Amino acid sequence: MAKTASIEVKNQDLIGALRDFFKTVLAQDEISAIQVPWRLPMKNMVMPTLITDPERLNGADPLSPVFPINSAKIVSRLTRKESGGKVAAVMRSCEIRAFIELVKLKQGQTENLVIIGIDCLGAFRNRDYFSWVGEDIEESTKKYAADVLGGKSAAADGSISLSTACQACESPIPVGADITIGLYGIDTDHKVLIQSETVKGENLMARLQLTDEEEPPSRKKAIDKLVEERTAVRDNMFTETHAATDSLEKLTIYLANCVNCYNCRVACPVCYCRECVFVTDVFDHDPSQYLRWADRKGALKMPTDTIFYHITRLAHMSTACVGCGQCSNACPNDIPVMELFRSVSQNTQAAFDYTPGQSIEEKPPMSVFKEEEFEEVVGID
Amino acid sequence: MSEFEPTIVAFFCNWCTYTAADLAGTSRLSYPPNIKIIRVMCSGMIDPKYVIKALLEGADGVLVSGCNPGDCHYINGNYKARRRIKLLKEILPQFGFEPERLRLTWIAASDGLLFAEVMRDMTEQLKPLGPSEAKLKMVI
Numbered sequence: 001m002a003k004t005a006s007i008e009v010k011n012q013d014l015i016g017a018l019r020d021f022f023k024t025v026l027a028q029d030e031i032s033a034i035q036v037p038w039r040l041p042m043k044n045m046v047m048p049t050l051i052t053d054p055e056r057l058n059g060a061d062p063l064s065p066v067f068p069i070n071s072a073k074i075v076s077r078l079t080r081k082e083s084g085g086k087v088a089a090v091m092r093s094c095e096i097r098a099f100i101e102l103v104k105l106k107q108g109q110t111e112n113l114v115i116i117g118i119d120c121l122g123a124f125r126n127r128d129y130f131s132w133v134g135e136d137i138e139e140s141t142k143k144y145a146a147d148v149l150g151g152k153s154a155a156a157d158g159s160i161s162l163s164t165a166c167q168a169c170e171s172p173i174p175v176g177a178d179i180t181i182g183l184y185g186i187d188t189d190h191k192v193l194i195q196s197e198t199v200k201g202e203n204l205m206a207r208l209q210l211t212d213e214e215e216p217p218s219r220k221k222a223i224d225k226l227v228e229e230r231t232a233v234r235d236n237m238f239t240e241t242h243a244a245t246d247s248l249e250k251l252t253i254y255l256a257n258c259v260n261c262y263n264c265r266v267a268c269p270v271c272y273c274r275e276c277v278f279v280t281d282v283f284d285h286d287p288s289q290y291l292r293w294a295d296r297k298g299a300l301k302m303p304t305d306t307i308f309y310h311i312t313r314l315a316h317m318s319t320a321c322v323g324c325g326q327c328s329n330a331c332p333n334d335i336p337v338m339e340l341f342r343s344v345s346q347n348t349q350a351a352f353d354y355t356p357g358q359s360i361e362e363k364p365p366m367s368v369f370k371e372e373e374f375e376e377v378v379g380i381d
Numbered sequence: 382m383s384e385f386e387p388t389i390v391a392f393f394c395n396w397c398t399y400t401a402a403d404l405a406g407t408s409r410l411s412y413p414p415n416i417k418i419i420r421v422m423c424s425g426m427i428d429p430k431y432v433i434k435a436l437l438e439g440a441d442g443v444l445v446s447g448c449n450p451g452d453c454h455y456i457n458g459n460y461k462a463r464r465r466i467k468l469l470k471e472i473l474p475q476f477g478f479e480p481e482r483l484r485l486t487w488i489a490a491s492d493g494l495l496f497a498e499v500m501r502d503m504t505e506q507l508k509p510l511g512p513s514e515a516k517l518k519m520v521i
Contacts, residue, residue, distance in 0.1 A: 247477035248514040252521050277430070301521040308430075308437050314472050315429040315465075344472055351471045352464075366468065369460040371450060374467045380484045380502050 003202050005210035006191040014145060014188050015138075018062060018118075018181070021194070023054045024208055025088050031114065032085025035075065036060040044137045048074050050087070062090050062181075063145040064137070065162070067123035070269035070326045072098035076108035088114040093174045094324035097357020098269035100176050101320045104364055105272050114204060117174025117197075119183040121148045122166035126329055132160050149188050165325020165338045168234040170227050176357060179205060182215070185222030193219070234342075241336070241343040248307075254340065255310060257333035260303040264337050265313055267330035270320035270356070278309050310337075314344050319365045320356045321345035387441035387507035389416050392431065394424045394458075397448035397490050404493035412500035415507075416444070423447065424485075425458020429465050432483065436473070439516035442482045442507045446499075449487040459487065477514060481506050 009017040026034045038049035039059045046064045048071040051057060072095045078087055091099070096117055102108045121144070124132060133140050161167065174180045178201030182193030194210055196202040245251045262278060265271040277283070283305065294300035321341055328338035349355065352365035393399040399420045405412060421427060424447025432443050445466060447459040466485040474480055484503055488496050 242475065245476060248520065249477075249518050251476045252519070256521065258521070297519060299519065301519070306521045308434060311433045311437075311472065311476070312430050315433065315468060318472065319468070344475060347475065348468060348471045351467060366461075366464060369457065369464050371460065374463050377463060377467050377470055378485050378487060380481075380486060380499060380506065 003196045003205055004213050004215050005194045005205060006213035007194060007210060009188060009190050009192060012189045014183075014192065015061065015063060015141060017192055019057050019060050021181075021192070022057050022060055022090065025114075025116070025204070026051070026054050026057065028204065028207055030086050031088050032083075033087050035071065035078070035087060035089040037062050037064065037066075037071075037090065039064075039137060044133045044135070050078070060090075061137070061141055062118050063121055064133075064141045065121065065123045065144050066126070066129040066133075067092070067163070067166075067324075067326070067329070068126055070098055070267070070324050071095045072102055072108075072269040075099050075113065076102045079109045079111075079113050080107060083112060086112045086114065088116055090116045090118055091174070091177070092120045092324075093117065093171050094120070094169070094322045094357075095269070096174050096176050097171070097322040098320075098324060100357045100360055101270045101322070101364070102272065103360055104362075104367075107272060110360070114179065114200060115177040116179050116181065117177030118181040119174070120166075120169070120172040121145060121183070122162040122169070122172070124160055125163045128160045128163075145183075145188075149183055163325050163329065164237070164336065165323060165328060165342075168230060168237050168342070169323060170230045170234055171323075172226060172230070173223055176359070177201070182219060184226065185216065185219030237339055238343045238346055241339040245340060245343075252307060255306060255335060257335050258306045258310070259333060260306055260309065261332060262309070263330035263332065264327035264341075265317075267326040268313075268317060269324060269326065270317050270322065271313065272320070273316065278305070278312075310340075314341065314348075317341075318345040318348040319352060319354055321349075322357050385508055385511055387415050387504060387510075387512075388439070389442040389444055389503060389507065390435040390440040391416050391418050391444040391446065392421050392424070392427045393418055394447040394454075395420055395422050396454040397452065398424075398446035398486075398488040398496065400490035401488045401492050401496040404490065405496045408493045410493055410497040412497040413504040415504045416500050423453065423455050423458035424462035425453070425455060425460075427462060427465070429469055432466075432469055433473075436478060436482065436513065437515050437520050439513060441510070441513045441516065442484065442503060444484045444486065444499075444503055446486045446488050449489055452489065479510055481510060482513065 007021050033050050033052045035048055035050045037046045039046050039061050046061050046066050075089050178198045180195045186193050196205045245254050323342050325338040331337055354365050427445055435443050453459045486499055
């Protein structure tokens with residue numbers, strides 16, 4: 001089913017070629033709007049933006065190393081009901097996977113959506129991005145993309161590294177998109193690979209009248225190498241994080257900076273509860289309750305229930321964690337929460353043989369059961 | 382020094398295990414007083430939060446017990462409970478909670494004898510572990 005084609009890159013202007021491609025997508029009658037990472041006119045910041053005016057696509061910047069929000073939540077808002085039109089959304093791999101998780105939870109739909117996945121070049125942490133980007137954002141993005149695709153480290157001068165989530169990301173290539181834009185292992189000075197992954201994508205590609213192309217063997221090689229490096233970083237991260245949290249005392253030290261702001265769950269694309277129990281009346285404890293708790297050990301850290309919150313969150317989202325790292329991006333006190341959540345998720349996902357975001361058909365583990373399974377957790381032998 | 386007596390918070394379903402506890406009582410079977418019973422309508426309504434909270438508040442063990450597979454009063458609540466316990470058993474041991482501290486059993490309403498035996502076994506298994514870390518250390 002997969003069809004492969006290419007678009008031409010003129011004057012080595014990769015980002016310009018991508019903008020032109022987005023314009024041709026938006027020009028299709030069926031597409032009402034396209035959501036892309038877009039430079040805000042008032043600041044050197046790139047945000048997911050819903051665009052209907054093709055001229056505005058000149059500000060599209062899908063390669064900039066900034067990832068302020070996981071757009072899965074935005075696309076979920078756009079598709080939770082009929083919008084009266086069809087939207088195309090340009091998304092990173094982790095955004096697509098998170099969105100697929102939300103679709104399974106009936107918090108989004110794919111009917112009136114075309115997902116355009118793009119090879120992810122990774123991103124800095126928000127605050128690192130601000131110090132890096134400088135005045136000329138076009139030049140910054142171009143240099144960054146050229147460095148990464150040329151096999152150099154993220155910021156070639158070595159001053160800033162990718163966010164830890166991106167360093168440990170073993171899935172930089174989109175899965176589950178209708179159309180993917182391939183960059184790794186492609187001669188992006190001259191062309192970009194466009195592949196359809198679904199019938200919907202294939203139909204759209206047919207209308208775009210692109211030049212057919214074979215996927216060059218260099219692509220698979222480049223991806224394999226990248227995935228291998230990232231997997232090694234990831235596994236090392238798992239080992240270190242497990243060692244740093246393997247007792248309640250250590251976990252308490254790990255999370256000691258937490259001020260219960262709950263930013264990590266606000267930023268989390270797969271923290272799916274419409275209202276988090278930790279901000280409901282359930283946790284409006286009676287003042288006398290705090291005094292009783294304090295009296296038990298002679299001291300009660302306020303606000304309370306920090307560890308309780310994090311472990312409960314893990315029980316909710318760990319099977320769906322896509323490792324996007326927005327939790328760490330959102331933490332005001334630099335707690336390496338992504339490392340913790342991913343390390344736990346690795347085990348819970350393996351326990352249910354579940355890969356979040358892989359397929360819309362695969363049901364979330366806590367929504368199904370079999371009559372004969374997990375006999376080993378029953379009994380007290 | 383007297384022997385360590387663990388505190389076990391037990392969530393029992395109304396229809397099977399709680400009824401078995403009742404039967405054990407009316408049959409004058411003795412079982413350890415370490416078990417603190419919370420009756421719930423179904424093992425399938427036990428939110429993982431309940432288990433996590435109990436352990437963080439210093440329970441030395443948590444026991445969830447419901448109807449045997451196929452016998453659930455609400456058709457399949459116990460199967461859902463089993464998945465949730467499986468999930469917790471993947472998460473909690475990573476933070477140092479020994480697997481013995483969280484147990485899931487099925488005890489039928491007519492099984493007063495089994496009930497007393499399970500309560501004794503769980504209590505005996507927890508004694509050598511000593512008090513839980515949450516009881517001794519400050520938990521934020």
